[in-house]
Amino acid sequence: MTSNQSPNDVETQSIDLMQELDPSPVQDEFPDLESGNYIPKTQSSQSVDSNVPRLSTPNLGLRGYxxxxxLSALQKYSTYPPSLFMALHFVNTSLIPLATRSIPDxxxxxxxxxxxxQSPGLxxxxxxxxxxxxxTSGIALRNLRSSRRARLYGAETRSQRHLLTFWPRMSLQARLGYGLLPIxxxxxxxxxxxxxxxDGGSSGxxxxxxxxGFARKPIVWNLYYTIFVAVGMWHIVGGWAAWKGWRVTTARKERSKKGSLEGYLGYMRNEERVKKQKRVWWVVNSAAAVGACFWLTGALGIIGYGGHGSGWEAxxxxxxxxxVPVIGTWL
Structure with missing residues (x-):
């Protein structure tokens, strides 16, 4: 303040320099960490003028960059080639044996x-x-979300993360997938x-x-292939249902939202929505059950009763x- 300025002039000038800010709502809840919605905005992204034209680039179905x-895209689209292979394998080891009723045919x-x-490259x-x-992408996603939760709640050491249980809880779909790996x-x-x-190859x-193998150890192989087909079919059908938005094996109970009627007054969900979820549950599980039954009928009913081989081939x-390493004595 100079000697020529009065206190009233200084106060008026300070008020003029103040900027009026619009009110913004206070977020009472944490964002959904499982869906990857917690993405902090950087200062540079907030200061960009919305009127400036930007180059539009295709995101290939990805929600942001x-x-x-x-990782979610890698996890999803990496299932396409194995699904095609499994469909072909299903035809060769189940439907065709059921149609021909003969292993040589x-x-x-x-x-x-x-x-x-058997082509190594393909x-x-x-x-x-x-x-x-x-x-790998599934494990990376779980680690990413676990570390994000740890940062959000301030856990720094491994013991703190262990006490707060930041590792996301596995869904049925994930359990089926990890259980399918050793099988x-x-x-x-x-x-x-x-x-x-x-033999230097698997041409024979x-x-x-x-x-x-069934003739050598029928109990072992019948039990093994029953578990293999059941777990594999439910994981594949449940995974494709999840890609289509029908979450059956990945479904989770919805958390009650703070301040909502559902959280405080026990407001029931829409009856039509509940019926739709039940209908989807029956459709997905019925498809998996039918597929598993067909596969086991051809594999166990036809191939399982093929009997011993003969001659040098046997x-x-x-x-x-x-x-066979480790389990050869049981086979």
């Missing part, structure tokens, strides 16, 4: 898909690499890895090889089963 979107159709089943591109991407690994070990070690592995198969 954050890690959640990219079914082997003829299996030979048509040998380029996919097999890994269609099956191995997509499955690894699917599993699928055993299938690959018996039918692809061990024949490669013993087919439906007769599987039938020979001796080769016996040697392969005996040399």
């Amino acid at each position: 954050n890690w959640d979107s990219w 079914s082997e003829t159709y299996l030979l048509l898909t040998r380029p996919i089943y 097999e890994h591109a269609v099956l191995t690499v997509p499955i690894l991407i699917h599993v 699928l690994g055993t299938h690959v070990l018996v039918n692809r890895v061990t024949p490669l070690i013993v 592995v087919g439906l007769g090889y599987v039938a020979h 001796n080769s198969w016996n040697e392969i089963y005996k040399q």
Whole structure:
């Protein structure tokens, strides 16, 4: 303040410099961390003028350009090639044996898909690499959301994170997927890895090889394939239902919102919505059950009763089963 200014002039000037701010609502709840909606806005993004034209780039179905979107997209689209492979495998190991009622006749159709089943480059591109991407992206998503929760609540050490239980709870879909991994690994070990070690390839592995294994240890293989088909079918059908928005194996109970009628007055959800959820639940589980029954009927009912092989081929198969790592003595 200069000597020529009065206190009233200074006060008037200070009031003129003040900026009037519009009121903004206070957020009473934390954002949904599981869906990846907690994305802090940077100062630079807030200061950009909305009138400035921007270059529009296709996002290929991704919701923004954050890690959640990219990992979710990888987890989703990596299931397309294995699903095609499983559909083809379902036809060769279930529907065709059911139609022909003969393992030798079914082997003829299996030979048509040998380029996919045993071509090293194509097999890994269609099956191995997509499955690894699917599993890795799922684990990365869980770690990302866990670390985000830890930062939100201020947990810094591992012990603090353990006490606050920041690791997202697994849904039924995730449990089925992680449970399927060792079962699928055993299938690959018996039918692809061990024949490669013993015979230098799996050209002699087919439906007769599987039938020979059933004849050697019927209880082991009937139990194994029943679990394998059931877990795999429910995971695949439940996953595709989730991609379509029908969340059955991934459904979670909705949390009551603070200040809502549902939270304080026990307001019932819309009856029509409940009926739709029940209808979707029945459709998805019925589809999985029907698919599993068809697959098991062809695999256990036809291939499972194929009996022992004969001659040098049976001796080769016996040697392969005996040399399976870890579990060879049980086969």
